Each structure stands twice: as C-alpha cells, then as structure tokens.
Amino acid sequence: MQSPQYLRNGEAPQRLPPHFHSTVSVQKLRRFNTLILVFRFASFCFCLSSSIFMFTNSRGSNFPNWTDFQAFRYVLAANAIVTLYSFAEMGVSVWEILTGSTVLPETLQxxxxxxxxxxxxxxxLSANAAGTAMAWTLNGQDTCTASNAFCIQSYISIALGFAGFLFLGFCCLLSGFxxxxxxxxxxxxxL
Amino acid sequence: MQSPQYLRNGEAPQRLPPHFHSTVSVQKLRRFNTLILVFRFASFCFCLSSSIFMFTNSRGSNFPNWTDFQAFRYVLAANAIVTLYSFAEMGVSVWEILTGSTVLPETLQxxxxxxxxxxxxxxxLSANAAGTAMAWTLNGQDTCTASNAFCIQSYISIALGFAGFLFLGFCCLLSGFxxxxxxxxxxxxxL
Structure with missing residues (x-):
C-alpha cells in the first residue's frame, strides 16, 4: 500500500519512485533503529547478568543448588534464551543501521x-514471576538459614531478569510501532 | 485521518459524508464485536471459576489455607481483577453491538x-506462573500429604487461570487489530 500523501499533494503516484526516501526520514529511521539497539543492548546485559548470577548460584554439595528448584531452572533458561535472542537482534539492528536494509525481507522482518x-x-515475565514465588517460599525456610548467600544471589538474579523484561517490553513497543x-x-x- | 480509498476512486472527499458506513462493513463490525464478546465471556467464566476455586480452598484451621501462601493470594487477586474487567468489557461490547457506538469516545475506547x-x-500470566511455582514446591512437601485436596484444588484454580489468560490473549489480539x-x-x- 502506498502512502496517501502522494495523492493528497495532487501529484500522480508515478512521479515519485515507489521507494523514495527523503534524507529526513532516513535520519529518523536511523535514530529509531539506534534507540531499538540501545534497548536491545540493555536487555542483553540484564538477561546475561541474570543468567550468570543464577548459573553460578551453587556452593558445593552440602549447600542448596539452583538445579534443585524447577522455578530457578526456568529463570535461567528463559534469561539465557532472551540473551541469545537479544544478541541476534542487536546484530540485525547494527546491520540495518549500517546498510539501511533489513536482513530478512522487510515484511518478514x-x-x-x-x-x-x-x-x-x-x-x-512468567519465568521471573515463578522465580519470585519460589524465592518468597524459601525466604523463611531452612534453605535460606543454611546459606543466606544462595537466597540473596537468587534475588539479584530475579531482579536483573525483571530489568531485562522491562527493556524487552520497550523493544516490543517499538517493534509494534x-x-x-x-x-x-x-x-x-x-516515521 | 480519512480513508485513502475515497481519493483512489477519483471522487472528491466531500461527496461522501465523513462517517459513511456501508451495510457490509456494519455487519462485519457486528460480527467482529460478537467474536470479542465471546472471548471476553470465556475469559470471564474461566477467571471467575479460578477465583472461586482459590477462594474456597480452605478446610478448617487444622489444614492449609490459601491465605498462607503469597503466590496463591496473588493468583486470586489477579483472577478477580480480570473477572471484573471482563465483566465491564462485556457490557461495553454488548452496548456497542446494540447501539453501534462506543461508550467512551472512539479514540479513547x-x-x-x-x-x-x-x-x-x-x-x-505472572500470577499464574507464580502460583505454578508455588504448587510445584508444595507438591512433595507435608502440605500436600496433610491435605491432598488442597493441592488439587490449587492446581485446578491455576489451570483455569491459564485458560482465562489464553482468552484474554485472544481479546488482546483483536483489540490490537x-x-x-x-x-x-x-x-x-x-474492517
């Protein structure tokens, strides 16, 4: 579908090539893509930190381990997936900023x-919510008494996951736009 | 913004009134609104059942109670809010089907x-995920041994909540459209 402006200005659609882009709109698009890139980078950093915090959350066989809790395994899996996805999407954004074209065909992209x-x-969000519920449960129990550091590290990991979700939400708004x-x-x- | 078709057909925009609706598009809109109404009704039913199942999930002072678990309180609160919201939105849909106009101004609505x-x-989704994590945790513990019915009723409530989320997701797609x-x-x- 072509932009209705062409017709509104009283010009025949044939006068302008179908993919005519003004310098202003190219600049705007670049700024928009840079904003997406920044959000994706933030999302990548938070999810990566969250994954690392959860993955290293074990202190020998006598202490609790993150693998013992299904919800914490889900937190790690979800954060790791979003880390990889954000990394790939950062590459796509950089490509688009540099070359001006999308990696996949535009519609698909x-x-x-x-x-x-x-x-x-x-x-x-569901992973972090599940992790929060688990952390709440552990809070007053033996696990946290035996190894307080384990619980604190879980809280940090989940909080970082929520921050990652926030930036992924911003990306979602922009890609929806x-x-x-x-x-x-x-x-x-x-634009 | 007016529809570009008016100009494409070679007619002056003044010839058609600004809010001209053909019978076909009115029928299509009615069908679309009916579909939304059906999804809202399904969402309402599932969330209401989920709330009732969770609210009645207590068997005297010697047995576990849903109020003892933060995640279950969150499940009940979220489902109750969505129940009320779906009920209000059902009213809005019915109003729109009957009168053909929105309750709030169209843009706002x-x-x-x-x-x-x-x-x-x-x-x-986050409430149900938190509830699931809690249910997982309780699964092998004393709570479920003492009162198996409590755990089963929690599972049913959470499953109904997920069904409510599914239909709310469909509503979300349609309202996005x-x-x-x-x-x-x-x-x-x-349309």
Whole structure:
C-alpha cells in the first residue's frame, strides 16, 4: 500500500519512485533503529547478568543448588534464551543501521521482530514471576538459614531478569510501532 | 485521518459524508464485536471459576489455607481483577453491538481496551506462573500429604487461570487489530 500523501499533494503516484526516501526520514529511521539497539543492548546485559548470577548460584554439595528448584531452572533458561535472542537482534539492528536494509525481507522482518518480542516478553515475565514465588517460599525456610548467600544471589538474579523484561517490553513497543508503520505505509521508512 | 480509498476512486472527499458506513462493513463490525464478546465471556467464566476455586480452598484451621501462601493470594487477586474487567468489557461490547457506538469516545475506547488487555494479560500470566511455582514446591512437601485436596484444588484454580489468560490473549489480539484499523482509517468501521 502506498502512502496517501502522494495523492493528497495532487501529484500522480508515478512521479515519485515507489521507494523514495527523503534524507529526513532516513535520519529518523536511523535514530529509531539506534534507540531499538540501545534497548536491545540493555536487555542483553540484564538477561546475561541474570543468567550468570543464577548459573553460578551453587556452593558445593552440602549447600542448596539452583538445579534443585524447577522455578530457578526456568529463570535461567528463559534469561539465557532472551540473551541469545537479544544478541541476534542487536546484530540485525547494527546491520540495518549500517546498510539501511533489513536482513530478512522487510515484511518478514517487522513481523518476526514483533512476534518474537511479544512471546519472549511473556516467557521472561512468567519465568521471573515463578522465580519470585519460589524465592518468597524459601525466604523463611531452612534453605535460606543454611546459606543466606544462595537466597540473596537468587534475588539479584530475579531482579536483573525483571530489568531485562522491562527493556524487552520497550523493544516490543517499538517493534509494534514499526509493524503499524509498515501496515499503514507499506514501508518502515515512513516515521 | 480519512480513508485513502475515497481519493483512489477519483471522487472528491466531500461527496461522501465523513462517517459513511456501508451495510457490509456494519455487519462485519457486528460480527467482529460478537467474536470479542465471546472471548471476553470465556475469559470471564474461566477467571471467575479460578477465583472461586482459590477462594474456597480452605478446610478448617487444622489444614492449609490459601491465605498462607503469597503466590496463591496473588493468583486470586489477579483472577478477580480480570473477572471484573471482563465483566465491564462485556457490557461495553454488548452496548456497542446494540447501539453501534462506543461508550467512551472512539479514540479513547480503542486505546483503553488494548492497553488494559495488554497489562492485565501480563498480570494474569505472572500470577499464574507464580502460583505454578508455588504448587510445584508444595507438591512433595507435608502440605500436600496433610491435605491432598488442597493441592488439587490449587492446581485446578491455576489451570483455569491459564485458560482465562489464553482468552484474554485472544481479546488482546483483536483489540490490537482494532487499534491498527483505527490508526489506518481513523475509524473502527473499516474492517
């Protein structure tokens, strides 16, 4: 679908090439992509830290281990998946900023980004919520009395996971906006 | 913003009234609203059942009670909120099907629905995930040995909550679609 502005200005659509982009809109798109990149980087950092904190949360065989708790395993898995996804998407953003074109075909790319952002945001939130419930339960029990450091490290990991979710949520908003732009104007260029 | 079709057909925009709706699009909108109503009703039923199952999950002072577990309190609160919200939104849908107009101004209504669907979907998912983590923890412990019925009733409540989330997710997709339609055509009528 072409932008209705062409017709509103009283010009025939043929006068402008179908993929004409003004310098202003290219600059805007670059700024927009840089913002997405920043959010993806933040999400990557938080989820990676969360994964590392959870993965290293064991202190020998006599102390509690993160592998003993299903919810903590889920926290690690979800954070690790989002870390990998954010890393891949950072690459995609950098590519787009440098070359001006998407890695996948444009239609596929905008829907791929938005769909995955949504699904992974739900997954990360549910993992962190499950982890929080587990941490609440452990709080007054023997596990935390035996090894307080284990519990504190779990809390930090979950808090970092929530921060990762927050930035993934921002990415989700921006990629949703891109999808809407794409549906309206048939191109992610018209910001 | 007006629909670009008016201009594409070579007609002056003044010839058609700004809120002209064909019988076909009115019928389509009614069908669309009925679908939303069905999903809201399903969401309402599941969340209400989940709340009732959790609220009645106590068997005297010698047995475990749902109020003893923070995660279960969260499950009940989230499900109760979504129940009330779905009930209100069902009223809004019925009003729209009967009168053909929205309760709030159209712009506000489409964004209100979409925003609340999103936020409540995240809330319900996190509550159910927290409840699941708690149920996992209780599974092998004394609580479930002392009162197996308590644990089973919790599982049922959480499962119903997930079903409610599923239908709320469908509502979210449809209200997202309505927002996009509204942004593109300036009216929820152009399906």
């Amino acid at each position: 905008v829907w791929f980004d938005f769909g995955h952002d949504q699904v992974f945001a739900y997954m990360l 891109r999808v809407v732009c794409f549906i309206i104007y048939g191109s992610r260029f018209h | 489409v964004w209100f629905d979409f925003g609340h669907d999103q936020v409540f979907a995240y809330m319900l 309505r927002v996009v339609c509204f942004i593109i055509y300036g009216s929820r009528f152009h």
